[in-house]
Amino acid sequence: MRKLLYTFVVLFSMSLAANAQVRTLKGKVGDQNSAPLQGVTVRLQGKADFLLFSSVGFRTERIKVTAAGTLNVTLTEQVNIMDEVVVTAGGVKTKRKEIGTTSSIIKAESLVAGKSTSIAGGLQGKVAGLQVSNTGGGINPNFRLVLRGQRSLTEDIVVLNGSGAAALYGSQASNGALIVTTKKGKNGVTQVGFSQTTTVESVAFFPKIQERFGAGGSGYGVDLQGFGNFSYLENQSYGPAFDGSKRPLGPPLADGSQDSTYYQFYPGHNDFWNQGLINQTDFNVSNGDANSTMYFSAQYVGQSGTTPGDLYNRSNVRLNGTRRIGNTINLSYSTSYTQNRYDITTATGSMYDQMLNMPVNVDITRYKDWQNDKFANPNGFYNPWYPNPYFTAANNRSATRNDYLTANVELKFTPVKGLDFVARQGITTRNYSNKNTTGAFKFTDYAKHTDASSKSDIAASVSDGMGYSTQLLTDFFTQYKKTISDFSLNVILGGQWKQDQSKGINVSANGLVVPGLFNVNNGVGTPGASESNSLSHSMGAYSKGTFGYKNYLYLTVSGRKDWVSILAPENRTFFYPAAEMSFIASDAFDFLKNSRTISYLKLRGGWSKVGQVNLGPYALLPTFSPASGFPFGSQAGYTVGNTLVSNNLKPEITKGYEVGFDLNMFDDRFTSNVSFFHTNTTNQTVSTGVSGTTGFTSLRTNTGETMSEGLEVTTHVTPIRSKDWNVTVGGIYTLLKNEVVSISADLPRLGLTGSGVGSYAVAGQPFPVIMGYDYKRDASGHVIVDANTGLPTQSDTISNLGNAQAKHKLSLDGSIKYKAFTLSFLFEYRGGYQIFNQIGPGMDWSGTGWRTALYDRKRFVFPNSVIADPANPGKYVTNTNIEIANGNGNNGFWTDGINRGVTSNYVTSADFWKLRELSIAYNVPSKLLANSKFIKGCTVSLQGRNLLVWMAPDNYYTDPEYSSAGSTSNGIGLSGYETPPSRYYGATVSFKF
């Protein structure tokens, strides 16, 4: 890309001056229906050989310039909801060439190639420096977005995805910003689109289970070989090896009937998960004339999940428009209303645990019909201790409704050319309610008292919550642009007001009396009730100036002062400046201008400081609340809150710089962006665990410094570009170094996920690290075992077991176009980090875990172990023959704390490769559609997401993208009982009318 030559309406004409030749071109740009297009950008590419025609919402056309004459160009539209997503670290929307920092634009085409139902899913692997992790399984999963490493030591991260503002974002953008630009109508074009996508979801990776041993254990005696005996009701798989014989399952029922199974492996643990189905229907219509545009869209997504019984749907309508009023006023608006509904189980974790506690000689899928099948019914279910997981999923439900309204209206007044006054009001509001229920179940006396049963009646309960959260964002700014000969000036001066308000109410009741009536008035005892309210204000005054010289050198300086309500008056004001520079070398120097090799070279750099208040309202004072049953009648009682607070908290400050360049070569057949960044965040507002002996369990204070730096390289090559063929391949590589520089003298480390084993910030270590128990080891790392029992010992205190943040991220993408066919793919790799798989101890407990059969359930010598050398006290010798005797049975090594309590047994490499996206699309050529009078375009595509996953060989458990701490916590590195990761594959057909 070289220069922006001109932007025309409908018609264009231009003169090209290259190699002393002058050619004049004239022509017309229209869409597929030959309707003239507005707002088309025409650029000259390469050595003036090509012209690029682009317009928002249309595919860019590249036309070879042959001779002077008339050109008629047809742009084809892209059928997408979002036009483009711009990710910037500074949060300012502006011309890309002026930007001195990295910004990535994700075209809608790329965003929706894999047909993810969420934007976050569509962004995975597509933005340099942005890590998008699917933190949980299940329906409408959560994603965690982290730009350029974690900075904040606290729990929350800010992901800015509001469509409200487009100027300066203020504090919210201190971790980067994600800006979604929605579609608008076009002048003179009426268009109707419709598309239907059907996607199948299935489990892509199962925890690895042993397939050789079934129910039983040494608690039932041992056979001659020392294997635990079979038991017809045991949940643990520590019985003898499979022999295929028919065996009873559970005690006989009250009517004398007996459940049974063949003592062999059944793949029920994998078949338990359903095949999910997602149906997505999109409709849109747009229109425009000289004074106004309109865009309307509607969407419906219906989904059934891989967890039996989980359902989800989402409906959305959107109306965007612009209107010119007189010659000086432009009004634009966008509104979107979304509602989603969940009907899911609340007991995913216990359901999963119960499933793992069904030995693999039991075909789980036989127990689906718990209402009618007497062996699947909780009364007759063979296992007296762990309920039927199908029953648990069905009996513990959550019905949630969320309604979202986002709306923006902007009034732009342009009294004279170059001077704008803009007023903008935005609202983002969510209104929700949910009802969680547990059904009652009364067991028969026979079920309760047969064979050491622990079945006991389940009391019905209900919990009902509702609330809202609303953000109002008001902006006033004025922008002044002026160009005087070689110099340009663009100054913005403005103010911003933000209000966040929310309320939540929850009531609950237990012991529901009338069966099936889930209402709080149907309980016994005092219903539970809680209320929370929150209101905060902030305002900012900002100014920004961009000074340009000859369209190739830009300097931008900006400053902002914020006032926030959530800090004490003496601390609530703070100022932060930034500066950046952009230099388009390929426009500045003649030798580059004329270079046949280099088509575009931009050098850029920037420095910024951002203040941020990482705190909710009302966090400055200690709190006292009623506890442990109070009030008892008229007697009140209050307890002291457990957080040590300070009324003197200050904003956190992030300072950073970045430098980089964009280089395109060989007529843009090679494109690249390279950036290096470095940020330091100090004075963090931290809420961390402290020793309970202080009287408190957490401390909220300003302390600590984190650093992140990294290298981002994006490069693409187009080896084949012809009339019929276009092949582009490339990739994005991100190297990230994310460290905790210091915390404080008082606190050597901060727990991000509570006390004990978990995710920690430790000074001088990567951020965060997994800390947990290990075995006691000698100086060279061998595990020390007892010379008599062969048993290792757990370490006294927790230690660093690995970093939880991926050091290397690489994505490889490509697209191959042949005529009307487009094949595209995207692979993503993350590496150089670890994860603690918390499901591991549970799998070893149940005896289904792969590890438990590593030594064939026999005595074994602990690998890589040493014993104390009796001849040399304090020295150790290699252990070659002291075996752990109880390597078998359900009171043995595998179920004991000495295995399950040692974190390092379950900390594995988190490295993975995934085939994120693969799609093939066919654009039905217009001549084939000519027969139909009304269809103007048709595309058919097949696509898949997360089709293939390759985990590290020691990861037997689950997707290392998962984080049991949730999508908003920095306490990453721990996965739990999330539903197994899914792959999606489906087909889309879309029409244009």
Place this chain on the structure above:
Amino acid sequence: MKNITAIILSGVMLLATSCNKYLDINTDPNNATSASAELILPQALNYTAGMISSFNNYGVQVGGYGANAGGYGGFGTSITYNFTTSEYSGLFSSSYDLLNDYQTIINKTAGDANYNYFNAAANIMKALHFQLLVDTYNDVPYMDALQGSKKLSPTYTDAKVIYKSIADSLDAAIAKINAGAANTNVVPLGSADIMFGGNTTSWKKLANTIKLRILVRGNGKVTFSNSTFSSDGFLTTDALINPGYTRDNGKQNPKWNTWGWGYTGSSGTKSWMPSTFSKTFYDGIKLTDNGRGKAVYYQFPTTPTNQLGFEGVSVVSSPEGTFWFPSTSRVGTSAGNSVGVLKGPNAGLPVITASESYFIQAEAALKGIISSTTAAAAFSNGITASFKYLYTLPDGSVSGNPTADAATYLTDNPSSYLVNYGLATSDAQRLEAIITQKWVALNFVNSDQSWNDYRRTLYPKLVNTPGATAFQTFASRVSESTRPDKLPTRVLYPASEGSYNTANVPKGISPFSSLIFWAQ
């Protein structure tokens, strides 16, 4: 342009003036940001009741009263005793959470003579909880503890130093109460005192009783500054906490709530049952005690039992409400109103029973620490008070005749010096009788105190030879302990201390060899 700039500037000026109004909205609408001593004390006392109940659970499980019941597995370290940092960690963390409530009262009322009663009550309870901590963990943070951000990594204080210091603070609390009584403006404890209803004499007796417990346990190991007691004497009635327990959400007696039934009628914990060893003191194998046996156990004398660590399908499941609830009316939504240890959802929770007070006095008299009573008299009072506590219904009324049944108890065991104190021929036998009777009296009442006494005195006597039966020892069949009695010596400090107080937490603690300073 100039006009526009002027407009903008005046706009900014206007904004600045309304700025404070716009920002001064940070008043918490959700939680109180201050609370008076009158509001904190009742909550703290009720928290104490919950903690005492948790300590009792620990005593039941480790101290020999309970065993694993049928239908449950995964007892892990509960039956191997090879404790990790997670077992019973709540005893540590919740104690300090609770102590912070008492410390807040102490800090709030310090120097305010009108609040002497509140200050004294908080100090007495603080002393009680530090004794419970020391008896469980030996050295714990004390001098540096409860100071908030002033000491973020509190150091550990020697257990003996803590014992001496809390004995002193109990004396000081009694002096404060006496000073309060002389002050006409003193704020009475009133309804905030959900233990004694504002009776300050009872508070002084409680203080003396705790101090006596400390002096007896620290006898010969700690040099106390004052070994005399105020004339108020020791507890002669049960110190019960009852804020108005009732069968309602979060408002049940905590012990009932754990072991009996929830307020909805759902069953409490069913994973434990009486130990075979414990029943031998009732069913005639060691001693005959029909009165208390029937009051404590369901289906006595045929109550099923188990030996800790024996797992198998033959182990009987616990009924809903456990075997420690004697009543045959066992519908969860109406059960209660019974004698025994669980009694009902509305029963008060004993902090220290009169019976325990008497047995502490008996031992103190035996060892010459006090002379206000004789060991024999206190021993006899202890047995009668135990019958009385067990025969008391939740509403405080007594069912049956505890005095007569206590007398029957003596005649039912005519040749046992464990029952008939006069038959004991040596101080060792006398001590064994006192501690064994205390063990019986505290069965499922304050079981942790018995566990402390066992570790200190090794009574009740166990048979330690290999192959000892379930009647002869309460040690787990799968104990990994290296001690002759196959029992643990203590639990470990919680993982949170390893994480957040790494430098100070004592290292190398073994559940089989690290002793509490008074232990053998």
